[in-house]
Amino acid sequence: MRRPVALRLHAALATLALAAATGAFLVMPEEASAATGGATGYATQNGGTTGGAGGQTVRATTGTAIHAALCGRASSSTPITIEVEGTINHGNTSKVSGGSCSTADGVIELKQISNVTIVGVGSGAVFDQLGIHIRDSRNIIIQNVTVRNVKKSGSPTSNGGDAIGMESNVRNVWVDHVTLEASGGESEGYDGLFDMKDNTQYVTLSYSVLRNSGRGGLIGSSESDTSNGYVTFHHNMYENIDSRAPLLRGGIAHIYNNHYVSLNESGINSRAGARAKVDNNYFKDSKDVLGTFYTDAAGYWQVSGNIFDNVTWSAPGSENKPAGPDPQSNTTVSIPYSYSLDGAACVPDIVRQTAGANKGLRVSDGNCTPQTPSPTPTPTRTPTTSPTPTPTASNPTPGPSQPSGTNLSIGAGSDGSSKADGTSYGNVRDGNMSTYWSPAGSTGSVSIKWGSATTVSKINIREASGSAGAIGSWRVLNADTGAVLTTGSGAGVISFPRTSLQKITFEITGSSGTPRVAEFETYAG
Structure with missing residues (x-):
């Protein structure tokens, strides 16, 4: 890390979390509350992402209690919302056994399950040196929590060093209004803040803060791991990150209305055939914020409306192909969902007011104005037993049924x-x-x-x-x-x-x- 920054979390928790715990998004615990608002971006596709909507709501103040709530369900797909308050750490996170869960010590394990919401409430939820691991699961919401200082080396270790990590056939995850932070780079024992690999698809990261880390996050663990994709990043703050903001290996990403400050080595790294649609972001005081870096396996991007404020660019080489100093599109990306773009000039202010945990779940109205959503429960999702997926784009329904329209292959x-x-x-x-x-x-x-x-x-x-x-x-x-x-x-x-x-x-x-x-x-x- 070039510029380690001390973490400043506790000073504002008491006042900001009070707003988050009022009518802005929380109803009484005994009610079947759902996370405020609805999923956005690619998490709305492939059947949508509703988490634990329609299921039981429970309160947890330890990691063991989170695991117990998962293990106490009737099945691995029974919807549940887990409201978390307090500090979750190694000392209070133990394995719990049961037919509806597969948990482990020292990590929040969302493994082989579906239809779950984890949402921070009350005075705030902090996962301290403890990561959240999502594996072989679908329809997961994580909202209004802080995850900090997760290590892969040193002591203690958790989740391979990832604050939030997804792997192995994960589908439909919405991570919203979270704060993910470290205190250094790989040499200090940390890895990625937000990683996706081994066939993870239909994910949205929104209104979140990622800071003080060597690695922001990746899609794909290697040049051959290109089965991941359909990921949206919007209204996030990336601050004091060395690289991977994010790193894309294959797949499609939609990156809009994010604020990037102090990307020290590189930013959006599109490679191995990845395609990124990069709209109306604000990049400030950073280096090589977009391009293909550290590989000769090219990636692609479509750019529009971005602001590059004091951004420097390296000279191109065999394994470094910066998009700047005048970034131009070299592909096109079709987006299947509706969205509203804030103007890039107001992105720093709107992200400052809305992004991160304990901000009252404030969002933009698409006209550069923050607003607090009403606590409207999302629709109930029909439970499906995980990990057996329902028919989706990546697991189609076999059969002879004919799609409508003209077969474009004839004459091709x-x-x-x-x-x-x-x-x-x-x-x-x-x-x-x-x-x-x-x-x-x-x-x-x-x-x-x-x-x-x-x-x-x-x-x-x-x-x-x-x-x-x-x-x-x-x-x-x-x-x-x-x-x-x-x-x-x-x-x-x-x-x-x-x-x-x-x-x-x-x-x-x-x-x-x-x-x-x-x-x-x-x-x-």
Whole structure:
């Protein structure tokens, strides 16, 4: 860390938390309260994110009590809202056993569960040197808490050094009005503040503060971990961060109305085919705030409305490609949800008033004016047993049902990685179920391509007669950029956010027999 900054948390807690505990967002504990307002960004997609809405509400003042609340549910998917007050630390966080949970000592473990809200109330909730770990879970809300000084080395350690970490088939997480902070970088024992890896999708981080850390956070743990994506970052404050604000490896991110101050080495690092839509952010007193850094695996960005205030840029090299000093778009990203943009000039003030824990959950009205949301419960989500997912873009419903609209593959071109004897790439776009393409082995890819940009949001993979069920795991790629649009298993209808591209690839990464794709249909909607 170039500029370690002392943490200043307690001075304002008493007064600010009082506002947060009043009618601004909290109802009486015995009522089935939900987190205030509703999810935003990509967390609204894939069925939405409602957390524990409609379920029981309990109060917890220790980490053990949080685990006990999870373990006391009827099932791992029974909705629950856990209101947290006080300091959660190693001394009061123990493993609790039960059929509806899988917990561990020294970390808040949200593992193989669904439909949970954790919200700070009363005089505030501080997770001190203790991380929150989300694994194999879905439909999670974390709101109005502080997580600080989580270490991966030294003593004590928790959650691999991540303040909030998500991994292994996580879906639909909304993290809102939180403060995530460290007291140094990797050499001092800390890792990331907000990390996502191993197939984590549909996440929003909003109105939060990330500060005093070597690493802000990442999407993807390595250049090969590109199954993550569809993440929104908005109205957050990144302050005194060395790098990873965030680091993107593959996937799509929407980054708007954030305030960045003192990014010491690099900021938004888009690489390995990632695509970032970067709108109306304010960057101040920082270096290399956008680009591809520390790799030759290129990433992409679409920029508009940003302000670069005293930002310096490095000279480009083989493994450093700054977007500046005059950042220009090199891709386009289609956003599937509605949102309102504050003007970049007012972002510092609006973020100062709204971002972080114990701010009364204030939000922007989209016109640079903060407001306190009403305590309107979000709709009840029909529980689903985790980790078995409901049909989604990444786990489609197999079957012969036809999407509506025109099959855009008819009349298009096609190619692929390999083909078995007697098969053809063109067979997947001829409208004939009796012809097909097979890879030369058990895995391979086939693509549909057009002469100009074409908008696609849905494909239908139809297996030839006698081969149903042979297709195992797969990825759908934007072949123009290499970005992963979605992943899953089994043939059928597959949906993903609307994307404009000239070539789309269906890549079979696992199979239980000889894959035979009779038709690779593509649709605009």
